[in-house]
Amino acid sequence: MAPMMDSPSSLWANRLRQNQGIRSLMEDLGQVTGHPDEILLGGGNPAHIPEAEAIFADCFRELASDPCLSALLGDYQAPIGNDRFRSLAAESLSPHLGARLTKDNIAFFNGSQNAYSYLLNIHSGKMKDGSFKKILLPIVPEYIGYADQSIEADAFLATKPEVIPTGNHRFRYGLNKTDFDLSEIGCVALSRPTNPTGNILSNADIEWMEEKTKKQNLPLFIDLAYGNPFPNLIGSEEPIHYKEGRTLSLSFSKIGLPGVRLGIVVSNPDTIETLSSYAAVGNLAVGNLGVYMMEILFRKDILTNLAKNVLRPFYDKKRELAVSIFESEFQKRGVEYEIHEPMGGFFLWIRFPKLSVTNHKLYHLCKDKRLFIVSGHYFFPGLNSDFSHTQDCIRLTYCRPEEELARGAHILSEIVASHQAKSK
Template structure:
């Protein structure tokens, strides 16, 4: 088939498609021996599932479900949900939002495709603009979003080996602000900064001071700061360290209902100034007419009645925090005598392992594990915009620890057997 440039680019193999194909194949196989540690699926939290099932029954009983299924919303998404969310965020953070500051899309992946390609790529004046990731590694799903080649620039992190009270071999990536500022000063093609918080794949939560520093740089160079908050506060609230959420008219804050336990309903949220929101609505109208209404309708009452945030704080957060503690304990036990390091678990639900002196690359490890029905994600896919020659890029893997303890243990022991 002779594809267009668009078709050629988006039909090529890539990291995010590999991840989703692995996840789909594993789910479809019903093979009880598969150890799926590679996908981004949230866990099934029984109490949370029960709440959503109850909300669905309420929609059916009130006949609202017919409206949800049978009518289009506007191109920026469900008005009732947007109003409820604006009121909730204003109550929590005093941001002064209205519905005109919120747009919905069919998942964060779709929203980032729109945002990246609105802000970067080939411009009307013939120039080319690019997105800067101030901290690598970053979310694998960003990598192939650009309609233009070389849309992304990334900065290598500083790597800090941590002294933990327990002696656990942990490290943390820290933003190299000197390099960030150098790129911004010398490269006029940078049109936006983008960082996830917590970061997928590492669970890193950049500090409030780092956020303020990035925000100041964005203002200085008159470019927006995009913050991917899919795992953060106020929902699902998967943050295990001190961190405060911030927003202003120069920040594009992206949120999601997926990590609450609703990934199949594809609901991404953008909080931004009215100009950005209008633009997203116009793109939505062209691409999909109207975003999915089921996810927003399912949680609107929970927001209006003040039930969603307590559910996150009292159920979702403790559930994943306990999972994180189990993951750290298993790591300390299984890799105690090996030169393997764990990125400090500050949020989300991923383990990021660094095989410091391993002779096997992350891609080789991924392929060998896959032969054993153990699925992980090789780390090199997450170092978007970083040259392949950097050895560290090929020494890391991402593991989803939202599974049960026995499954996680089996996967970690399979890794240990291959790297020894």
């Protein structure tokens, strides 16, 4: 019998089968064994915070005793959510986003990642006039989940960021305004706080970009998964507001509900209408659990206090603890390191300037010791110039328990210390 041949597949399918950062990250999360020696510093799971989980448990109890339970379990939503939920979200979000929103500004998706797979492809690739438009990431490193969203190959463009020293073993990335070029661009996308670095572009920087994008009628997508109004992990920076030309995305994942897969898009009615068509084809309907929980949380105005009184204090404390633990281990073993100023979110972005192996090799060396990290080379889609940080940096979550952070810091420092070049 002749061997079976692989069926023909599209160029897009071939690209999807290649090594993807987001797939690697999520498979690491999903394939952990529960072994007591595993140290899970790679993934994006939020911390399990008892005060927050008690609130979510109350939501479940309320839903379980409500006559709406049969609709929750047995009825489809509209593709981007039923009108009453969208109206509630518009009313609840308006004061936080500085705009008078209506349901026509709101779309729900099964996570903001799902929404971005549509948004980015609407405005990139081959256009009706025959041109090819790209997605500009104005500052990299940028979110690992964007890189493989485009159906068309080579759809991302990024410029090398400014590297700004901010203190001993500290730096941050700055917006490169000199090389900001919109000539081939269909849209501009950024996360605030930026995943992976915790960088928070100032409102002044964003408004500077908008002066350029508005002249060419280009949309600006701002991913607020870690930002305002919830979980509001933005340090001392000003919140982002909605205005024409911006599309904002919010997520329930980082408040502690990644499992319900609810993302909220805030945009102009025309974009929302287009997204509804995409959602009907790609998803059929948004899931029910997230929007029903949202109704309770918004109706009782729970999220504002949760973010202010529980989430921000918790993550601020965890960040300070993690930095102290890792710096102590690095200095004990003579590791050369630089940490990006952790302004928001819940990750540390660490550079090892004398690393004698690539960050991808370092990832595998750590994984051999049951330490999970994320290699930084995945976070630079569209960067076409040499930049040492693409090979020197890693991302770590500091959401794990103190004992786990300490074991991870010990193993990481030992491995890096044994793979440091005398000069680089």
